[in-house]
Amino acid sequence: MFESTDRVAQLRRKLARIEQGRPSARTRHSRFDHADLDRVLGGGLARGRLHEVYAADGGDAGSAAGFAAMLGCELGGAIVWLRTASAEQRGGRLHAPGLCEIGLDPARLILGVLPDAQAVLRAGLDVVRCPDVGAAVIELWGAQPRLDLTASRRLAVAAEASGVTVLVLRIAAEAVPSAAHTRWGVRAAASAPLEAGAPGHAALEVELLRQRGGPEGARWLLEWDRDQRRFRDEDQHAGRAAPYGAVVPLSAGGPLGAGAAAWRNAG
Amino acid sequence: MALADARACVPDLIAVDHDPAADHRLIERIADICDRYTPMVAIDPPDGVTLDITGCAHLFGGEAAMTADIEARMVGLRLRVRHAAAATPEGAQALARFQTMPAADEAAALRRLPIAALRLEEDAEIALRRAGLKTIGDLAARPTAPLAARFGDRTVSALDRLLGRVDSRITPLRPPPALFFERRFADPIVSATLGVAVIGELAEEAARILAERRAGGRRFAARFYRSDGAVRDLAVETSLPTRDPGAIMRLFEERVAGLADPIDPGFGFDMIRLAVPGIEPLAPSQLRLEGGAANEEALAALVDRLSTRLGRGRIRRFMALDTHIPEQGVLALPAIDAAAPAAWPRPEQGEPPLRPLHLFDPPQPVEVVAEVPDGPPHRFRWRRTLHEVRRFEGPERIAAEWWRRKDNHGLTRDYYRVEDARGRRFWLFRHGLYESERPDPRWYVHGLFA
Known part of the structure; x- marks a missing residue:
C-alpha cells in the first residue's frame, strides 16, 4: 500500500518534470477581471487548453452557448464554431446580431454546420491544429459515444501544440471522463430586472465542476457586462425587487440613459 | 409515315419514343470527349459539335x-460521324451536313451546297x-x-x-481557362491514385508558370479523360489566390477522399488536364522579419480544406x-467566397x-395565455413545457x-423579450395586430437569449 502510493508520488514528480520541460507547459491565461474567478482559476481561463461547458438540460442551450461566446470574446482571434445540422434545428441557428449583443464581433466568427457529430469532431481536430484560430467551439447535443477520453485527449494535445483554446459545448449531456482542463456547468439564472420589470443583462449560474490541478466545485451567479467585456456578480436583491407587471417608478440617474428609459415602458 | 403504316410494312419494328433530352446529353458527352482537342467546343444543335481548332491541329499532326x-x-463509341473543316463555323457545319461530293477547294464546295x-x-x-x-x-x-x-x-x-464575309466565332460550351496543363499517355493509366499523382505534377508545372506571371488561381479544375470516352471532373477552390502545389494537392486529396462515388479509371485514362479558369495577381510570398513562416494564410487554408471536404456551403x-x-x-x-x-x-x-443568440427559422408556434388579447404573454407552452413569464x-x-x-399587406409582429421562472429568456412575438389585422393572432417563439 505504502509502496504503491510512493510509486504514484514518484511518477507524479517525474511527470511534473517532463511537463515543465515542455515550452507549452507555461500556460497563458485569459483574465476574467473577476477577482474570485481569477483566483480560483489561477489567473483566468487557460489558453491553449480544452474546456468543457455543460448544459445538463437542453433548455439551457442558450445560456451555455452564451457562456461560450462570452469566453470567446475574451480570447480574441478568429472563432470557429462547429455544430451539427440537427443542433441547428433543435436549438435554432446562431444569430449574428445576438452575438453582437453579447459583444462578439460576427466578422470574427466562422460557422460550420456539419452533417453529424463525427464530421464535427473530425473537422474540430483540423481547426484546433490551425494556429491562426483563436478559439474553437465544438457544439454537440446529447450523449456522444464518439467523444470519449481518446477523442478529447486528442483535442487537448492538439490544442496544447497549437495554442488554440477549445471550448467543447455539451448540451443535454451527462458529464463523461475527458481530458478537459476545466469543466463548467451552466444554467440560466433570473436576471436583475431593469425598469418596469424588463428582463436585464444576461445572467448565468456557473459552476466549476472540475479543474485539473486546481480547486473545483465553486459556484457563481454571474452577469455579463457586454460593454466592459467581463463578468460581474449578479445583484440578487435587485432580482427580487420587481414582480410581474409591477409598476416601478423610473429612477432618475439609474443605470440606463434617459433615452433608453423613456421607451422602456413595458406593458 | 405514320407509326401504324410503318408497323404494317415491317411487322417486327422496334419503336422508341423520341427523347430530345437524352439526345442532348449524348451530344454534350461527345462535346466533352472533343474537349481534348481544343478548349473551344460548341454544341451545334440538334446533332452537331463544332470545334475551333485554330492553332491546335499541329499538336495532333495536322x-x-x-x-x-x-x-x-x-x-x-459506335458512332458514325460526318465531318468537315472550313474557315467559318457555319461553313464547316454546312459542309458536314450537306456536302455530297468532293470539290476542288472550300469555296467551290460551299458554292455547290443547296x-x-x-x-x-x-x-x-x-x-x-x-x-x-x-x-x-x-x-x-x-x-x-x-x-x-x-428575302430579308x-x-x-x-x-x-x-462565306466568311463577316467574322463569325463559336461560343464555347465552357469558357476556355486562363491556363491549362495536360498530360497524355501512350498507354492509358489504370490507377486512380496514379491519376491523382499526375495532378500533383501538373500543379507543379502550373505553379512555375503562375510564379512567372506573379499570379495565383482560386479554382483548379482537373479533368480525367478515359480512353472509352467518359470524362470525370474534379475541382477545388481556395478563398485566397494560391499557386502552392502542396496546398493544391492537399485540397485534391481531400476532395478525392470525400467523393461519394470514387474515381473509376475503367480501361484507363489517356489524358489528364489541370485547368486554372481564372488567375489573380499574387505577389511572391515573403517570410516575416521576426522569423517563422508567414502563416496568415493558415486560416484561409483551413477554410479551404474544410469547404473542400464538407461542401462549400457548410x-x-x-x-x-x-x-x-x-x-x-x-x-x-x-466562407470560401471571402466577402470583406x-x-x-x-x-x-x-x-x-435585445436580439437573441439563437434564432428559429421558421419561428416555432407556441400556446400563449395573456391577460388581454393584445397584452403581453402571461404564460406559454413550448415543446410541451409550461413557462411562467416573470418579466x-x-x-x-x-x-x-x-x-x-x-x-401591399402583411402581418405586423409584436415582439416581447420575456424571462420565465427558471431564468430562461425568450423572444416571443404575436403575429398580427389583434382585431385590426387578425381576430385571433397566433404566437411564436423566435429566439433564445443567453
Whole structure:
C-alpha cells in the first residue's frame, strides 16, 4: 500500500518534470477581471487548453452557448464554431446580431454546420491544429459515444501544440471522463430586472465542476457586462425587487440613459 | 409515315419514343470527349459539335491526322460521324451536313451546297427556291442589297457568315481557362491514385508558370479523360489566390477522399488536364522579419480544406442585410467566397441584449395565455413545457415589408423579450395586430437569449 502510493508520488514528480520541460507547459491565461474567478482559476481561463461547458438540460442551450461566446470574446482571434445540422434545428441557428449583443464581433466568427457529430469532431481536430484560430467551439447535443477520453485527449494535445483554446459545448449531456482542463456547468439564472420589470443583462449560474490541478466545485451567479467585456456578480436583491407587471417608478440617474428609459415602458 | 403504316410494312419494328433530352446529353458527352482537342467546343444543335481548332491541329499532326483521330475515337463509341473543316463555323457545319461530293477547294464546295445549308426558316427557303435560287453559288454571285430587300436581312447575314464575309466565332460550351496543363499517355493509366499523382505534377508545372506571371488561381479544375470516352471532373477552390502545389494537392486529396462515388479509371485514362479558369495577381510570398513562416494564410487554408471536404456551403461567414425582418437580416454565406468583413452595428451602451443568440427559422408556434388579447404573454407552452413569464419587455413592433408584397399587406409582429421562472429568456412575438389585422393572432417563439 505504502509502496504503491510512493510509486504514484514518484511518477507524479517525474511527470511534473517532463511537463515543465515542455515550452507549452507555461500556460497563458485569459483574465476574467473577476477577482474570485481569477483566483480560483489561477489567473483566468487557460489558453491553449480544452474546456468543457455543460448544459445538463437542453433548455439551457442558450445560456451555455452564451457562456461560450462570452469566453470567446475574451480570447480574441478568429472563432470557429462547429455544430451539427440537427443542433441547428433543435436549438435554432446562431444569430449574428445576438452575438453582437453579447459583444462578439460576427466578422470574427466562422460557422460550420456539419452533417453529424463525427464530421464535427473530425473537422474540430483540423481547426484546433490551425494556429491562426483563436478559439474553437465544438457544439454537440446529447450523449456522444464518439467523444470519449481518446477523442478529447486528442483535442487537448492538439490544442496544447497549437495554442488554440477549445471550448467543447455539451448540451443535454451527462458529464463523461475527458481530458478537459476545466469543466463548467451552466444554467440560466433570473436576471436583475431593469425598469418596469424588463428582463436585464444576461445572467448565468456557473459552476466549476472540475479543474485539473486546481480547486473545483465553486459556484457563481454571474452577469455579463457586454460593454466592459467581463463578468460581474449578479445583484440578487435587485432580482427580487420587481414582480410581474409591477409598476416601478423610473429612477432618475439609474443605470440606463434617459433615452433608453423613456421607451422602456413595458406593458 | 405514320407509326401504324410503318408497323404494317415491317411487322417486327422496334419503336422508341423520341427523347430530345437524352439526345442532348449524348451530344454534350461527345462535346466533352472533343474537349481534348481544343478548349473551344460548341454544341451545334440538334446533332452537331463544332470545334475551333485554330492553332491546335499541329499538336495532333495536322488536320488530317486530327480528323482521323476523332473519327477513330467516335467509331470506338459506335458512332458514325460526318465531318468537315472550313474557315467559318457555319461553313464547316454546312459542309458536314450537306456536302455530297468532293470539290476542288472550300469555296467551290460551299458554292455547290443547296440553300438548305443556310438553315433558314422554312418560308424563306421556299421563297428562295421559287425564285430559282437553288445553291449557295446562285446567291453568292448576286449583289446583297436586292437579296436583302427581297428575302430579308436574315438570309443575307446567314450567307455572309457561311462565306466568311463577316467574322463569325463559336461560343464555347465552357469558357476556355486562363491556363491549362495536360498530360497524355501512350498507354492509358489504370490507377486512380496514379491519376491523382499526375495532378500533383501538373500543379507543379502550373505553379512555375503562375510564379512567372506573379499570379495565383482560386479554382483548379482537373479533368480525367478515359480512353472509352467518359470524362470525370474534379475541382477545388481556395478563398485566397494560391499557386502552392502542396496546398493544391492537399485540397485534391481531400476532395478525392470525400467523393461519394470514387474515381473509376475503367480501361484507363489517356489524358489528364489541370485547368486554372481564372488567375489573380499574387505577389511572391515573403517570410516575416521576426522569423517563422508567414502563416496568415493558415486560416484561409483551413477554410479551404474544410469547404473542400464538407461542401462549400457548410462553412459560413455572416453578412448583414439591410432589412429589419429578423430572420432575413443575416445571410450566412460560404466562407470560401471571402466577402470583406463588414462592420456590424454596435449595440447601445448599457442596454441588455435585445436580439437573441439563437434564432428559429421558421419561428416555432407556441400556446400563449395573456391577460388581454393584445397584452403581453402571461404564460406559454413550448415543446410541451409550461413557462411562467416573470418579466417581460415589449412590444417592439416590427411591421411586415408591405412594399415588397404584391398585396401591399402583411402581418405586423409584436415582439416581447420575456424571462420565465427558471431564468430562461425568450423572444416571443404575436403575429398580427389583434382585431385590426387578425381576430385571433397566433404566437411564436423566435429566439433564445443567453
